[in-house]
Amino acid sequence: MKSTFDIDRARADTPACERVIHFNNAGAALMPLPVSRAQQAFLAREAEIGGYETTAEYADELDGLYASAARLLNCAAGEIAYVENATRAWDMAFYSLALAPGDRILTSVSEYGSNVIAYLQRASRDGVHVEFVPDDVHGQLDVDALAHMLDDRVRLISISHIPTGGGLVNPAAAVGKIANEAGIPYLLDACQSVGQIPVDVEAIGCDLLSLTGRKFLRGPRATGLLYARQAFAEHLEPVFLDQHAAELVSPDEYRVRDDAKKFENWEQNFAGKYALKAAIDYALAWGLDAIQARVYELAATLRARLVEIDGVSVTDQGAERCGIVTFCAAQRDAGEIAGALAARGIHTSVSDGSGTLVSFERRGLVAVVRASLHYYNTEQEIESFVEALRELL
Ligand SMILES: Cc1ncc(COP(=O)(O)O)c(C=O)c1O
Structure with missing residues:
Protein backbone atom coordinates (compact mmCIF):
# COMPACT_ATOMS: atom_id res chain seq x y z
CA MET A 1 0.00 0.00 0.00
CA LYS A 2 1.33 3.44 -0.88
CA SER A 3 1.89 5.73 2.08
CA THR A 4 -0.03 9.00 2.18
CA PHE A 5 2.28 11.49 3.76
CA ASP A 6 1.98 15.26 3.79
CA ILE A 7 5.36 15.67 2.18
CA ASP A 8 4.86 19.39 1.49
CA ARG A 9 4.37 20.08 5.18
CA ALA A 10 7.33 17.88 6.12
CA ARG A 11 9.58 19.80 3.74
CA ALA A 12 8.21 23.21 4.71
CA ASP A 13 9.22 22.31 8.27
CA THR A 14 12.71 21.42 6.98
CA PRO A 15 14.02 24.46 5.08
CA ALA A 16 17.39 22.85 4.33
CA CYS A 17 15.56 20.52 1.91
CA GLU A 18 15.58 23.40 -0.57
CA ARG A 19 19.37 23.49 -0.63
CA VAL A 20 20.57 19.92 -0.23
CA ILE A 21 19.60 16.34 -0.85
CA HIS A 22 20.07 14.92 2.60
CA PHE A 23 20.48 11.15 2.47
CA ASN A 24 22.50 11.04 5.69
CA ASN A 25 19.75 10.51 8.22
CA ALA A 26 21.56 7.55 9.76
CA GLY A 27 24.40 10.00 10.46
CA ALA A 28 22.42 13.00 11.65
CA ALA A 29 19.05 13.95 10.19
CA LEU A 30 17.98 17.51 9.41
CA MET A 31 16.21 19.01 12.39
CA PRO A 32 12.68 20.25 11.68
CA LEU A 33 11.89 23.86 12.62
CA PRO A 34 10.05 23.09 15.90
CA TRP A 286 3.53 12.20 12.40
CA GLY A 287 3.07 8.68 13.79
CA LEU A 288 5.77 6.05 13.74
CA ASP A 289 3.75 3.65 11.56
CA ALA A 290 3.30 6.36 8.94
CA ILE A 291 6.98 7.29 9.13
CA GLN A 292 8.04 3.68 8.69
CA ALA A 293 5.75 3.15 5.70
CA ARG A 294 7.08 6.25 3.94
CA VAL A 295 10.74 5.49 4.71
CA TYR A 296 10.49 1.84 3.60
CA GLU A 297 8.76 2.84 0.39
CA LEU A 298 11.42 5.41 -0.51
CA ALA A 299 14.23 2.99 0.33
CA ALA A 300 12.70 0.23 -1.81
CA THR A 301 12.49 2.70 -4.70
CA LEU A 302 16.13 3.70 -4.29
CA ARG A 303 17.31 0.06 -4.17
CA ALA A 304 15.33 -0.76 -7.29
CA ARG A 305 16.88 2.20 -9.13
CA LEU A 306 20.43 1.44 -7.93
CA VAL A 307 20.50 -2.12 -9.23
CA GLU A 308 19.73 -0.78 -12.71
CA ILE A 309 23.11 1.00 -12.79
CA ASP A 310 26.00 -0.96 -14.32
CA GLY A 311 28.63 -1.92 -11.76
CA VAL A 312 26.51 -1.01 -8.71
CA SER A 313 25.64 -3.63 -6.08
CA VAL A 314 23.28 -3.04 -3.20
CA THR A 315 24.80 -4.52 -0.04
CA ASP A 316 21.78 -4.46 2.29
CA GLN A 317 20.81 -7.68 4.01
CA GLY A 318 17.75 -8.84 5.93
CA ALA A 319 14.26 -10.21 5.42
CA GLU A 320 13.06 -6.73 6.39
CA ARG A 321 14.95 -3.74 4.98
CA CYS A 322 14.71 -0.25 6.37
CA GLY A 323 15.60 3.26 5.24
CA ILE A 324 19.35 2.67 5.26
CA VAL A 325 20.46 1.83 1.72
CA THR A 326 24.05 0.74 1.17
CA PHE A 327 25.89 0.01 -2.05
CA CYS A 328 29.27 -0.16 -3.71
CA ALA A 329 30.35 0.31 -7.30
CA ALA A 330 32.96 -1.52 -9.35
CA GLN A 331 34.12 1.75 -10.97
CA ARG A 332 35.02 3.89 -7.91
CA ASP A 333 35.53 3.38 -4.21
CA ALA A 334 32.94 4.40 -1.64
CA GLY A 335 34.86 7.38 -0.28
CA GLU A 336 35.29 8.87 -3.75
CA ILE A 337 31.63 8.41 -4.55
CA ALA A 338 30.46 10.03 -1.31
CA GLY A 339 32.91 12.91 -1.85
CA ALA A 340 31.79 13.49 -5.42
CA LEU A 341 28.12 13.40 -4.37
CA ALA A 342 28.82 15.86 -1.54
CA ALA A 343 30.36 18.27 -4.05
CA ARG A 344 26.95 18.24 -5.79
CA GLY A 345 25.04 18.93 -2.57
CA ILE A 346 24.05 15.30 -2.05
CA HIS A 347 24.77 14.05 1.44
CA THR A 348 25.58 10.40 2.10
CA SER A 349 28.19 8.76 4.31
CA VAL A 350 30.59 5.86 4.11
CA SER A 351 30.35 2.78 6.30
CA ASP A 352 33.72 1.19 6.94
CA GLY A 353 36.20 0.47 9.73
CA SER A 354 35.30 -0.21 13.35
CA GLY A 355 31.57 0.39 13.19
CA THR A 356 30.87 -2.52 10.88
CA LEU A 357 34.06 -4.58 11.16
CA VAL A 358 32.73 -7.98 12.28
CA SER A 359 30.05 -8.16 9.64
CA PHE A 360 32.07 -6.60 6.81
CA GLU A 361 35.07 -8.87 7.41
CA ARG A 362 32.86 -11.95 7.15
CA ARG A 363 31.23 -10.61 4.02
CA GLY A 364 34.44 -9.47 2.36
CA LEU A 365 33.34 -5.82 2.33
CA VAL A 366 35.69 -2.93 3.00
CA ALA A 367 33.59 0.21 2.55
CA VAL A 368 30.11 0.96 1.24
CA VAL A 369 28.23 4.17 0.49
CA ARG A 370 25.35 4.65 2.93
CA ALA A 371 22.34 6.59 1.64
CA SER A 372 19.87 6.80 4.51
CA LEU A 373 16.42 8.15 3.74
CA HIS A 374 13.83 9.86 5.86
CA TYR A 375 10.20 10.70 5.25
CA TYR A 376 11.01 14.24 4.09
CA ASN A 377 13.05 12.88 1.17
CA THR A 378 11.27 12.53 -2.15
CA GLU A 379 11.10 10.37 -5.27
CA GLN A 380 12.46 13.35 -7.25
CA GLU A 381 15.49 13.48 -4.97
CA ILE A 382 16.03 9.77 -5.60
CA GLU A 383 15.95 10.44 -9.35
CA SER A 384 18.49 13.29 -8.98
CA PHE A 385 20.66 11.05 -6.84
CA VAL A 386 20.61 8.23 -9.38
CA GLU A 387 21.34 10.63 -12.23
CA ALA A 388 24.31 12.12 -10.36
CA LEU A 389 25.61 8.66 -9.53
CA ARG A 390 25.36 7.51 -13.15
CA GLU A 391 27.30 10.57 -14.25
CA LEU A 392 30.11 10.20 -11.79
CA LEU A 393 30.52 6.49 -12.39
C1 LIG B 1 23.89 0.96 15.70
C2 LIG B 1 24.52 2.14 16.37
N1 LIG B 1 24.70 2.12 17.69
C3 LIG B 1 25.25 3.16 18.35
C4 LIG B 1 25.68 4.26 17.69
C5 LIG B 1 26.33 5.38 18.47
O1 LIG B 1 25.46 6.43 18.69
P1 LIG B 1 25.99 7.77 19.37
O2 LIG B 1 26.96 8.36 18.39
O3 LIG B 1 24.78 8.61 19.62
O4 LIG B 1 26.68 7.39 20.62
C6 LIG B 1 25.53 4.34 16.30
C7 LIG B 1 26.00 5.54 15.57
O5 LIG B 1 26.18 5.56 14.39
C8 LIG B 1 24.92 3.25 15.62
O6 LIG B 1 24.75 3.29 14.30
Missing part, protein backbone atom coordinates in the same frame (compact mmCIF):
# COMPACT_ATOMS: atom_id res chain seq x y z
CA VAL A 35 13.19 21.29 17.10
CA SER A 36 15.85 23.76 15.96
CA ARG A 37 13.72 26.65 17.26
CA ALA A 38 13.31 24.99 20.64
CA GLN A 39 17.05 24.54 20.96
CA GLN A 40 17.76 28.12 19.85
CA ALA A 41 15.12 29.60 22.17
CA PHE A 42 16.58 27.74 25.12
CA LEU A 43 20.13 28.86 24.34
CA ALA A 44 18.98 32.45 23.82
CA ARG A 45 17.22 32.40 27.17
CA GLU A 46 20.36 31.05 28.85
CA ALA A 47 22.30 33.99 27.41
CA GLU A 48 19.60 36.38 28.65
CA ILE A 49 19.02 35.20 32.20
CA GLY A 50 21.61 32.48 32.98
CA GLY A 51 21.80 28.70 32.78
CA TYR A 52 20.36 27.64 36.14
CA GLU A 53 17.63 30.25 35.86
CA THR A 54 16.60 29.01 32.40
CA THR A 55 16.48 25.43 33.67
CA ALA A 56 14.19 26.57 36.49
CA GLU A 57 11.97 28.50 34.08
CA TYR A 58 11.63 25.49 31.76
CA ALA A 59 11.37 22.91 34.58
CA ASP A 60 8.00 21.50 33.50
CA GLU A 61 8.95 21.24 29.83
CA LEU A 62 12.26 19.58 30.68
CA ASP A 63 10.49 17.11 32.90
CA GLY A 64 8.10 16.46 30.03
CA LEU A 65 10.88 14.71 28.12
CA TYR A 66 10.36 11.63 30.25
CA ALA A 67 6.64 11.41 29.54
CA SER A 68 7.24 11.99 25.82
CA ALA A 69 9.91 9.28 25.69
CA ALA A 70 7.62 6.95 27.63
CA ARG A 71 4.90 7.44 24.99
CA LEU A 72 7.42 6.82 22.24
CA LEU A 73 8.72 3.55 23.70
CA ASN A 74 5.60 2.38 25.57
CA CYS A 75 7.13 2.42 29.02
CA ALA A 76 6.88 4.45 32.24
CA ALA A 77 8.48 7.90 32.55
CA GLY A 78 10.54 6.61 35.49
CA GLU A 79 12.20 4.06 33.20
CA ILE A 80 13.94 6.76 31.12
CA ALA A 81 17.36 8.33 31.63
CA TYR A 82 18.64 11.28 29.60
CA VAL A 83 22.35 11.17 28.71
CA GLU A 84 24.73 12.62 26.15
CA ASN A 85 24.52 10.03 23.38
CA ALA A 86 23.49 6.47 22.58
CA THR A 87 26.90 5.04 23.34
CA ARG A 88 26.96 6.43 26.88
CA ALA A 89 23.39 5.23 27.41
CA TRP A 90 24.43 1.76 26.29
CA ASP A 91 27.66 1.92 28.35
CA MET A 92 25.80 2.89 31.51
CA ALA A 93 23.65 -0.21 31.09
CA PHE A 94 26.36 -2.61 29.96
CA TYR A 95 29.09 -1.66 32.41
CA SER A 96 26.59 -1.76 35.29
CA LEU A 97 25.87 -5.45 34.69
CA ALA A 98 27.67 -7.83 37.03
CA LEU A 99 29.51 -10.39 34.90
CA ALA A 100 31.88 -13.06 36.18
CA PRO A 101 34.63 -15.16 34.56
CA GLY A 102 33.12 -17.74 32.24
CA ASP A 103 29.86 -15.83 31.71
CA ARG A 104 28.80 -15.70 28.08
CA ILE A 105 27.56 -12.69 26.12
CA LEU A 106 25.70 -13.47 22.91
CA THR A 107 25.58 -10.79 20.24
CA SER A 108 24.87 -10.39 16.54
CA VAL A 109 27.37 -10.41 13.70
CA SER A 110 26.05 -6.99 12.71
CA GLU A 111 26.80 -5.54 16.15
CA TYR A 112 28.00 -1.92 16.37
CA GLY A 113 31.78 -1.59 16.73
CA SER A 114 31.78 0.44 19.97
CA ASN A 115 29.67 -2.27 21.61
CA VAL A 116 32.07 -4.98 20.43
CA ILE A 117 34.98 -3.01 21.90
CA ALA A 118 33.13 -2.89 25.23
CA TYR A 119 32.50 -6.68 25.14
CA LEU A 120 36.17 -7.29 24.43
CA GLN A 121 37.21 -4.97 27.24
CA ARG A 122 35.11 -6.94 29.67
CA ALA A 123 36.40 -10.18 28.20
CA SER A 124 39.95 -9.14 29.06
CA ARG A 125 38.97 -7.52 32.38
CA ASP A 126 36.36 -9.92 33.70
CA GLY A 127 37.02 -13.12 31.76
CA VAL A 128 33.64 -13.22 30.00
CA HIS A 129 33.22 -14.94 26.63
CA VAL A 130 31.83 -13.01 23.67
CA GLU A 131 30.09 -15.04 20.99
CA PHE A 132 28.53 -13.97 17.73
CA VAL A 133 25.24 -15.66 16.90
CA PRO A 134 25.41 -16.68 13.22
CA ASP A 135 23.27 -14.95 10.62
CA ASP A 136 20.44 -16.75 8.85
CA VAL A 137 20.01 -16.95 5.09
CA HIS A 138 18.68 -13.39 5.03
CA GLY A 139 21.75 -12.04 6.83
CA GLN A 140 19.85 -11.22 10.03
CA LEU A 141 20.50 -12.81 13.41
CA ASP A 142 19.48 -16.50 13.25
CA VAL A 143 16.86 -16.89 15.97
CA ASP A 144 17.03 -20.72 15.98
CA ALA A 145 20.81 -20.62 16.29
CA LEU A 146 20.44 -18.24 19.23
CA ALA A 147 18.02 -20.61 20.96
CA HIS A 148 20.50 -23.48 20.52
CA MET A 149 23.38 -21.47 22.00
CA LEU A 150 21.69 -20.90 25.36
CA ASP A 151 22.93 -22.47 28.56
CA ASP A 152 23.13 -21.37 32.18
CA ARG A 153 26.35 -19.40 31.53
CA VAL A 154 24.66 -16.99 29.12
CA ARG A 155 24.26 -13.81 31.19
CA LEU A 156 23.47 -11.32 28.45
CA ILE A 157 21.91 -11.17 25.01
CA SER A 158 22.85 -7.86 23.44
CA ILE A 159 22.26 -6.89 19.81
CA SER A 160 21.81 -3.93 17.50
CA HIS A 161 18.24 -3.60 16.24
CA ILE A 162 19.32 -1.91 13.01
CA PRO A 163 23.06 -1.95 12.35
CA THR A 164 24.96 1.14 11.32
CA GLY A 165 26.11 -0.15 7.95
CA GLY A 166 23.11 -1.58 6.13
CA GLY A 167 19.35 -1.85 5.72
CA LEU A 168 18.95 -4.93 7.88
CA VAL A 169 16.38 -4.98 10.70
CA ASN A 170 17.21 -7.68 13.24
CA PRO A 171 14.28 -9.72 14.63
CA ALA A 172 14.33 -7.89 17.97
CA ALA A 173 11.01 -9.21 19.29
CA ALA A 174 11.83 -12.86 18.44
CA VAL A 175 15.13 -12.42 20.29
CA GLY A 176 13.22 -10.88 23.21
CA LYS A 177 10.92 -13.89 23.41
CA ILE A 178 13.89 -16.22 23.69
CA ALA A 179 15.65 -14.00 26.24
CA ASN A 180 12.53 -13.64 28.38
CA GLU A 181 11.70 -17.36 28.34
CA ALA A 182 15.26 -18.15 29.44
CA GLY A 183 15.35 -15.30 31.99
CA ILE A 184 18.43 -13.76 30.36
CA PRO A 185 18.95 -9.96 30.43
CA TYR A 186 18.39 -8.39 27.02
CA LEU A 187 20.09 -5.14 25.95
CA LEU A 188 19.00 -3.60 22.65
CA ASP A 189 20.92 -0.93 20.75
CA ALA A 190 18.05 0.90 19.08
CA CYS A 191 20.14 3.85 17.91
CA GLN A 192 19.14 3.49 14.24
CA SER A 193 15.60 2.23 14.76
CA VAL A 194 13.93 4.72 17.11
CA GLY A 195 12.38 7.49 15.03
CA GLN A 196 12.46 5.34 11.91
CA ILE A 197 10.12 2.49 12.92
CA PRO A 198 7.81 1.87 15.88
CA VAL A 199 9.84 0.57 18.83
CA ASP A 200 7.74 -0.81 21.69
CA VAL A 201 9.76 -2.14 24.61
CA GLU A 202 6.84 -4.31 25.78
CA ALA A 203 6.41 -5.93 22.39
CA ILE A 204 10.17 -6.42 22.05
CA GLY A 205 10.73 -7.59 25.61
CA CYS A 206 14.08 -5.86 26.15
CA ASP A 207 15.27 -4.98 29.64
CA LEU A 208 17.55 -2.16 28.53
CA LEU A 209 17.54 -0.05 25.35
CA SER A 210 19.72 2.80 24.12
CA LEU A 211 18.90 5.45 21.53
CA THR A 212 20.24 8.67 20.12
CA GLY A 213 18.58 12.01 19.41
CA ARG A 214 20.27 13.14 16.24
CA LYS A 215 19.51 10.33 13.78
CA PHE A 216 16.02 9.26 12.76
CA LEU A 217 14.41 11.13 15.65
CA ARG A 218 15.67 14.37 14.08
CA GLY A 219 16.75 15.75 17.44
CA PRO A 220 19.89 17.66 18.40
CA ARG A 221 23.38 16.23 18.50
CA ALA A 222 24.84 14.96 21.78
CA THR A 223 21.53 13.74 23.17
CA GLY A 224 20.59 10.17 24.00
CA LEU A 225 18.30 8.09 26.17
CA LEU A 226 18.48 4.87 28.10
CA TYR A 227 15.37 2.83 28.79
CA ALA A 228 15.81 0.61 31.86
CA ARG A 229 12.92 -1.69 32.77
CA GLN A 230 11.99 -0.93 36.38
CA ALA A 231 11.67 -4.55 37.50
CA PHE A 232 15.05 -5.34 36.01
CA ALA A 233 16.94 -2.19 36.94
CA GLU A 234 15.86 -1.93 40.55
CA HIS A 235 18.68 -4.27 41.54
CA LEU A 236 21.21 -2.71 39.16
CA GLU A 237 23.71 -0.26 40.65
CA PRO A 238 25.02 2.14 37.98
CA VAL A 239 28.71 1.91 37.19
CA PHE A 240 29.03 5.65 37.93
CA LEU A 241 27.15 7.61 40.55
CA ASP A 242 27.03 11.32 41.29
CA GLN A 243 24.85 13.36 43.60
CA HIS A 244 22.01 13.41 41.08
CA ALA A 245 22.05 9.62 40.69
CA ALA A 246 22.45 9.12 44.42
CA GLU A 247 22.28 11.13 47.64
CA LEU A 248 24.95 11.40 50.26
CA VAL A 249 22.97 10.82 53.45
CA SER A 250 25.91 10.83 55.89
CA PRO A 251 29.71 11.08 55.55
CA ASP A 252 29.87 7.32 55.01
CA GLU A 253 26.57 6.45 53.41
CA TYR A 254 24.82 7.12 50.10
CA ARG A 255 21.42 6.14 48.77
CA VAL A 256 20.87 5.47 45.05
CA ARG A 257 17.68 6.89 43.56
CA ASP A 258 15.06 4.35 42.61
CA ASP A 259 14.18 5.43 39.06
CA ALA A 260 16.18 5.35 35.83
CA LYS A 261 17.58 8.82 36.50
CA LYS A 262 20.22 6.98 38.52
CA PHE A 263 21.92 6.43 35.14
CA GLU A 264 22.08 10.20 34.44
CA ASN A 265 24.61 12.94 35.18
CA TRP A 266 23.78 15.94 37.32
CA GLU A 267 25.10 18.31 34.67
CA GLN A 268 23.26 17.93 31.39
CA ASN A 269 22.84 19.53 28.00
CA PHE A 270 19.52 21.18 28.93
CA ALA A 271 18.99 22.93 25.58
CA GLY A 272 19.42 19.50 23.99
CA LYS A 273 16.98 17.98 26.45
CA TYR A 274 14.34 20.56 25.66
CA ALA A 275 14.87 20.11 21.91
CA LEU A 276 14.88 16.31 22.19
CA LYS A 277 11.44 16.49 23.77
CA ALA A 278 10.33 18.61 20.82
CA ALA A 279 11.78 16.04 18.41
CA ILE A 280 9.99 13.14 20.08
CA ASP A 281 6.68 15.03 20.15
CA TYR A 282 7.17 15.91 16.50
CA ALA A 283 7.80 12.27 15.52
CA LEU A 284 4.79 11.13 17.55
CA ALA A 285 2.61 13.70 15.79
